Amino acid sequence: MKKISRYLLAGLGLMLFISSCSNDLKVVGPEYSDDIWETREYKVQRHPTVIRNGFGMDLLHTGSGDLDVLYMTEESKLEYPYDLMFSSEMAYSKNSAGEWTGTGNPVVFLADDVKAAMVGSGITDFENFTAADIAQFASELKYDPVIDIESTLHYHDDSCTPDADGNYTHEEGFPIQNLIRAEYKKLIIGNKFRPNVGGVFECAANDPEQVNLQPVFLVETKEKAYAVFMFKLFQGVGEDAQNATLTWRLISL
Numbered sequence: 508m509k510k511i512s513r514y515l516l517a518g519l520g521l522m523l524f525i526s527s528c529s530n531d532l533k534v535v536g537p538e539y540s541d542d543i544w545e546t547r548e549y550k551v552q553r554h555p556t557v558i559r560n561g562f563g564m565d566l567l568h569t570g571s572g573d574l575d576v577l578y579m580t581e582e583s584k585l586e587y588p589y590d591l592m593f594s595s596e597m598a599y600s601k602n603s604a605g606e607w608t609g610t611g612n613p614v615v616f617l618a619d620d621v622k623a624a625m626v627g628s629g630i631t632d633f634e635n636f637t638a639a640d641i642a643q644f645a646s647e648l649k650y651d652p653v654i655d656i657e658s659t660l661h662y663h664d665d666s667c668t669p670d671a672d673g674n675y676t677h678e679e680g681f682p683i684q685n686l687i688r689a690e691y692k693k694l695i696i697g698n699k700f701r702p703n704v705g706g707v708f709e710c711a712a713n714d715p716e717q718v719n720l721q722p723v724f725l726v727e728t729k730e731k732a733y734a735v736f737m738f739k740l741f742q743g744v745g746e747d748a749q750n751a752t753l754t755w756r757l758i759s760l
Contacts, residue, residue, distance in 0.1 A: 543568050543757050549576055550743070550750040555595040555611035557749075563589030566726060566734040566755055590728045591696070591736065592616045593753070598682040599661065612687055613741075613751065615696040620729045622648040623695040623736075627723040628708070636723065636735045638759040648727050651694050659686035696724055700738040700751075712742040726755075733759040 551562050560579045565588055568575040577587050595611035602608050617623055624647035626636060659682040688705055691697040698705030699722050702712055708720040723737045736755040743750045 539567070539569055539760070546754060546756045547575065548739070548752065548754040550747060550752050551593055552578075552749055553595055553611055553613050553742070553751050554749050555597045558593065558595040558611070558613075560584050561589075561616075562593040563587045564591040564593070564753075564755070566590045566728050566736070567730050567732045567757060567760075588729065590618055590621045590726060590734075592618070593751075596682055596687065598659075598684040598687045600684040609681070610684070612682070612684060612691070612698070613701065614691045614694065614698050615700070617651045617695060617726075618729060619650070622650055622727040623724050624648045625695070625699070625707075625722050626725045626735070628721065629719040629723070630721075630737075630739065631719070632723045633735055633737050633754070633756070636725070636758065638733065641725065641733055641759060644725050648725065649695060654690040654693055656682065656687070656690065659683055659690055696736075700741055702741060706741075713740070713744050713748070715740065717741060730760075732757060 547568070552558055558578070560581055561584060563577045563579050563584075565575045565577075567590075574587075577583060577589075579587055579589075579592075593613065593615050595613045597609045598612045599607045599609040624644050626632070626640070626644050626647075660680050661683050662679050688698060692699075692705055699707050702708060702710040702714075702717065702720075707722050708717075710717050710720055718739045721738045721741075723735055726734050726736050728734060734755050734757045736753070738751055738753050740752040742748065743752065
């Protein structure tokens with residue numbers, strides 16, 4: 508019995524030792540710099556030749572060594588860890604002369620593992636939204652649905668007229684504006700910041716009053732942090748005519 512007791516005591520001691528050691532183990536998470544809580548604001552080119560591969564936004568900024576925004580290339584588009592991507596697909600429609608003309612159609616996509624919901628409108632709602640308000644909208648946070656871009660594409664048919672050299676004035680397989688806008692409206696952010704097109708408000712494209720009208724979105728990032736995001740102005744004036752002004756603020760980790 509004494510021998511068994513000694514073995515039991517030794518086993519219990521080993522268990523206590525393991526238990527005490529396990530309590531000392533610490534999981535080291537990512538370290539963030541103090542500036543992650545600062546409001547960030549950027550002017551983004553809307554022209555489709557500039558924004559061709561997207562403008563990525565990493566809402567949880569991890570310090571001066573990491574980019575929180577990036578005009579992307581085909582390569583970085585696959586590598587950069589964005590939460591939101593601003594894009595401006597060239598889409599076409601026929602003008603009054605029956606000719607195909609193209610313009611950019613700006614849109615904001617969520618990354619696959621990111622959720623968002625519309626939570627207000629105007630700069631006051633943006634500035635006043637806090638971590639305490641997250642619970643009110645938690646059930647509304649959603650991933651972007653799959654959109655059908657293929658159904659928006661135009662292909663040459665009998666109604667398309669080539670020029671004297673036998674060439675078409677547009678490429679085959681491009682999006683048609685009214686069709687792609689309908690698909691963008693299915694997205695959480697999509698083109699809802701665009702007044703008189705896909706937007707949820709009515710205002711001139713460069714009216715400064717937009718700052719009080721633009722929708723505000725709560726975004727759950729890929730790290731499961733939370734930020735509020737909005738466009739302050741869809742189109743600038745003067746030298747900023749091709750720029751959209753966007754802003755975000757991290758509110759919870």
